[in-house]
Amino acid sequence: MASPTPTPAYTQLTAFFNSNPGTRLHIEFHPTQPDTSPTLLTSGTNIAIPKSLLLQAFQTAHLLFSSPNTKQDILDSTLVLLLVASENLTAVNARRRIVLGKGANDGRDEIKLVESFLTSPLNKHNKSPLLWSYRRWLTERFGVLEEGIEAELAVVEASGEVHPRNYYVYPSPPFTSFIPS
Numbered sequence: 001m002a003s004p005t006p007t008p009a010y011t012q013l014t015a016f017f018n019s020n021p022g023t024r025l026h027i028e029f030h031p032t033q034p035d036t037s038p039t040l041l042t043s044g045t046n047i048a049i050p051k052s053l054l055l056q057a058f059q060t061a062h063l064l065f066s067s068p069n070t071k072q073d074i075l076d077s078t079l080v081l082l083l084v085a086s087e088n089l090t091a092v093n094a095r096r097r098i099v100l101g102k103g104a105n106d107g108r109d110e111i112k113l114v115e116s117f118l119t120s121p122l123n124k125h126n127k128s129p130l131l132w133s134y135r136r137w138l139t140e141r142f143g144v145l146e147e148g149i150e151a152e153l154a155v156v157e158a159s160g161e162v163h164p165r166n167y168y169v170y171p172s173p174p175f176t177s178f179i180p181s
Contacts (some may be wrong), residue, residue: 006064009056012040013083014076016047021109027083027120029054049083060082063093071098079113086117086128096134099141107142111135119158126159 003146005016017025026046036048062079064073075098076126078091084090114135115124125131139152 007056007060009038009053010060011081013049013053013057013080016040016042017079017113018076020045022112024112024119025116025123027116029122053083074098082117087124087130089130092130092134096137105137107139111138111142114138118158119155121162126162
């Protein structure tokens, strides 16, 4: 059985991520205006993905992931699957198997990709226990803590700043007087 042909939406999306390995990206979703065709907006390491384009890419990713394919096809399709659903355990486990097998993806590149998910203003990604657990596994496996605990805390802080009301470590202004000095 031959693999399905990737759609332009899928190709555009995966090409951006593949052209920026090992880089922390800023990812946002935005609605598409009814009178325009969905266009992927990029500037340096920033990407704005129209929701309609993301859904088109998701359909292709689901088909590619379900058919026999290469390691790169799995990495690309799981990337899109995780963009749509941050709690996709099957996608994370597929990526983990490839990283363990020293496949097409370096562990440090994978850490930066997950960091991008966790620090971007996406609705569910930075609150995903699965993505945080995967990042922890990656940092333990590849020893990224050599960059220092400050670098890890910077990721946690950036994630907390995106959605401050979801983290109890960021007290709201009325409660700051109760923090012991």
